[in-house]
Amino acid sequence: DKVGVDIVAGPDAYKKLPEMLHKVTQTGEKDFYLTLSEFETYSDVFPTHEAGVNAWIAVMRGCDNFCTFCVVPYTRGRERSRDPENVVEEARQLAAQGFKQITLLGQNVNSYRYEEADFADLMEKVSTVEGIERIRFTSPHPKDFPEKLLQVIATNPKVCKQIHLPLQAGSTRVLDKMNRTYTKEEFLQLAHHIREVIPDIVLTTDVIVGFPTESEEEFLETLEVMEAIKFDSAFMFKYSERKQTIASRKFPDDVPEEEKTSRMVRLVEMQRRHSLERNQAHVGQVFDVMVEGVGKKPGQQMGRNDGNKIVVFPEQGFEKGRMIKVRIDRATTNTLIGTVCDV
Ligand code: SF4
Known part of the structure; x- marks a missing residue:
């Protein structure tokens, strides 16, 4: 009954929003819907993304682990995963928009399971999308790292x-x-x-x-x-x-x-x-670096290597998303600093 609040909508209420808005605008009655669904995966909702290098794709929602310090199972509900074909379709659309890197996202991402497909299968499928050069994922739980998943990370060149x-x-x-x-x-x-x-x-x-x-x-x-x-x-x-x-x-x-x-x-x-x-x-090593933009200091550009470490190098006007080779000359706790060695 707080003054000024007409609607309270939980994360799984989005399909009810038109109805809720109609009710409040037509009758002035307040409405709330906070029930968490056991099945909602938002699979047909492809979010719009700001142009950039990386796009996030939510592949599963919720968490069944109930770590005693964590509120996620109460605010996001039980684990449910999206159809892999639907995830691949979203990745294709993102590649067509120019994204080069996909980060697969879930509160407990590596417990992904859709019918027979597990998380390793999902990554293999997403890696077939042309134009996507790198695949990352977050946030995993240590209990879900079977050998099959480690082998995919070890051998699939697109999986970071x-x-x-x-x-x-x-x-x-x-x-x-x-x-x-x-x-x-x-x-x-x-x-x-x-x-x-x-x-x-x-x-x-x-x-x-x-x-x-x-x-x-x-x-x-x-x-x-x-x-x-x-x-x-x-x-x-x-x-x-x-x-x-x-x-x-x-x-x-x-x-x-x-x-x-x-x-x-x-x-x-x-x-x-x-x-x-x-x-x-890493000093002396050469990395494939995906350019992300300008560095913090003038005259610098920055990108990330496969391991997601920030790599800074002298500005040469590289466009975002371009893959270049950088030799690391020195390093700080947060940054690798190098020289472009192959364009
Ligand atoms: S696995 Fe992660 S999301 Fe799930 S309860 Fe534990 S900390 Fe929270």
Whole structure:
């Protein structure tokens, strides 16, 4: 009954919008529809995209995992996947509009399944679309990396050698409390196996520090895992409660703020060191770089390599989407700086 609000529409209400608008404009009656559908995949709605290099395609919605800190299963509903033919059709249309890169998107993208087709099958199908040169995906869950998917990433030249592998915490007890469904050892084994199968893979992650009841020793296990894997980059967060989540209802937010900050500082310091190490290992290598636009500094252009790392090089007027070769001369924690070596 808030003044000024006539309609409240949830994510699955879009087909009811004309009806809702009609009702409110004709009768002045307020309307709301927040029910989450078990089947809605928005498969016939092809969003308009701003011209650019990369376009996102939502291939699945929702999540069945119920990590205790996360609100997605409550706001986006159960997992449901789009027909692969429909995804391929959207990719074709995007290629016709000039997009060179597709990022397949889903709250739990690698648990995609449509009838017999799994996520590996979907990527193979999308890779047949002419004009699309690179395929990325986000955000996956570590539980859904079967050998078949790793082989597609390893062997399909259009599928980028980059995996976001959210760790969240290094202690098995904390992981269990988060309902992440893997142990510290299983995660380490998966990361090492991925590096064996795809040696030039770029691995990134998400980490939460200060989850309820996390002790100093358990946080040190997070650092131990980070040190063992040395991710290329990481999104790092201090735990904070999200309304509606299991954690907010059952676990008091009991790690003091100063302690969370101290853990965060140590984690960020370690990750910066790893990012720099990983980037410096690229010095002297030549990458295919897809041009995205101008760099931050005058006289520079920037693009990304297959591993999604930002590569900066001297301005030569390359158009967006063009693939060029760049030799890396030096590196910072966030950027590779190089020289164009083949046009
Ligand atoms: S963190 Fe990811 S896997 Fe876990 S519930 Fe949220 S969306 Fe699902």
